[in-house]
Amino acid sequence: MPAPFAVTRGRIFDGSTFVDGQALIVEGVRIAAIVPADQLPAGTAEVDAKGMIVSPGFIDLQVNGGGGVLFNNDPSVAGIRTICGAHARFGTTALMATLITDTPEVGAAAIAAGIEAHRQKVPGFLGLHLEGPHLSVARKGTHDPSLIRPMAATDLARLIGAAGLFGEAIVTIAPESVSAEQVARLVEAGYVVSLGHTDTKAATAAAYIAAGASMATHLFNAMSQMANREAGLVGAALASGQISCGLIADGFHVAPTVMQVALRAKQGPGRIFLVTDAMSTIGTDQTSFELNGRQVYREGGRLTLADGTLAGADIDMLSCVLFVHQQLGLPLGEAINMASLYPAGAVGCASKGQLTAGMDADFLLLRSDLSLAATYIGGVCAYHQSEPTNTDQ
Numbered sequence: 001m002p003a004p005f006a007v008t009r010g011r012i013f014d015g016s017t018f019v020d021g022q023a024l025i026v027e028g029v030r031i032a033a034i035v036p037a038d039q040l041p042a043g044t045a046e047v048d049a050k051g052m053i054v055s056p057g058f059i060d061l062q063v064n065g066g067g068g069v070l071f072n073n074d075p076s077v078a079g080i081r082t083i084c085g086a087h088a089r090f091g092t093t094a095l096m097a098t099l100i101t102d103t104p105e106v107g108a109a110a111i112a113a114g115i116e117a118h119r120q121k122v123p124g125f126l127g128l129h130l131e132g133p134h135l136s137v138a139r140k141g142t143h144d145p146s147l148i149r150p151m152a153a154t155d156l157a158r159l160i161g162a163a164g165l166f167g168e169a170i171v172t173i174a175p176e177s178v179s180a181e182q183v184a185r186l187v188e189a190g191y192v193v194s195l196g197h198t199d200t201k202a203a204t205a206a207a208y209i210a211a212g213a214s215m216a217t218h219l220f221n222a223m224s225q226m227a228n229r230e231a232g233l234v235g236a237a238l239a240s241g242q243i244s245c246g247l248i249a250d251g252f253h254v255a256p257t258v259m260q261v262a263l264r265a266k267q268g269p270g271r272i273f274l275v276t277d278a279m280s281t282i283g284t285d286q287t288s289f290e291l292n293g294r295q296v297y298r299e300g301g302r303l304t305l306a307d308g309t310l311a312g313a314d315i316d317m318l319s320c321v322l323f324v325h326q327q328l329g330l331p332l333g334e335a336i337n338m339a340s341l342y343p344a345g346a347v348g349c350a351s352k353g354q355l356t357a358g359m360d361a362d363f364l365l366l367r368s369d370l371s372l373a374a375t376y377i378g379g380v381c382a383y384h385q386s387e388p389t390n391t392d393q
Helices: 077-088 105-121 155-161 180-189 204-209 232-237 258-265 319-329 332-339 343-345
Strands: 005-008 011-014 022-027 031-035 045-048 053-056 058-063 092-100 125-131 168-173 192-195 244-248 270-275 286-290 296-301 302-304 363-366 372-377 379-384
Touching: 011 332, 022 296, 022 332, 053 155, 053 270, 058 077, 058 105, 058 125, 058 270, 058 319, 058 343, 077 092, 077 105, 077 125, 077 379, 092 105, 105 125, 125 192, 125 302, 155 180, 180 192, 192 204, 244 343, 270 332, 270 343, 319 372
Parallel strands: 005 045, 011 053, 058 092, 092 125, 125 168, 168 192, 244 270
Antiparallel strands: 005 022, 022 031, 053 363, 286 296, 296 302, 363 372, 372 379
């Protein structure tokens, strides 16, 4: 277990307010307290934040890959470890490894890997997000239509049998392929059910929300849109306080003006939170990769299939935070909360998303220009970058 230490001389954002002149005390994997800097216990080891922002670590509920690994192509503990390590370099301290629609065999391997990664306590691994295969072909996005299918009794039994064994659990489904009764059973077993890749009408979405669905997957993308006489899933998700919505803030998946309108319209207590939907390219110079036997191309910050269909995103969570802060004009604290407090709340993870006594010691050091200096996961430094050298002198 890490030795106790205090983070000093930083500006702490605890998830509610920015405070100065305080020290963050870490004991083991938890935050012990925030105390006045001149009241540290004698002999406490110190990490000098040098005036930087001390922020809650980012939580990403939709990560398909990173560090050259795509979870579909490498559903293993080693794959999960590489993905988590890659995203730690961009401020993500907890992520849901996400499996896109695939074969039953790959699905079983992914669940087995998630169970073992949870057992091994892989740093940064929060759980699994199973995005499909029980979706709608009409809103397939980049998912292989030949692998999309209705949820059978055996599928439901397999999911219920694995519940609670791999950490937090999200399953994205479409009402076209999953019944409301199946949703209720998944929720009872401990899954967060997210509606996505669906052409459902608002009334049907409302029935599934009543059955226990509490999330919408990548708002606006691969779902029925809001129109003048039919609200679609977009309208239903924004109007329902029970629904939290993932949002890909890369400027390609959703137009900035649309993001601003959605943020103003969203009814609480459910929130809009940031997700990356990141693929294997994060932290690499990859120019292409394979998904379900099809080539995905990377160019200009976008990932697409040969026909131009967006295929996940080429963005990290810090970049998403910077986008909503700098491009949308959100206050920095709110932008950070969209990547920490709000996703933690969406999956009911009460130990993450804030820097208060008893919470997990997952935090970041951000320089004045909001570049990342260090990532701590469970009180251990998972990534550190020295101050950039000025080469102009």
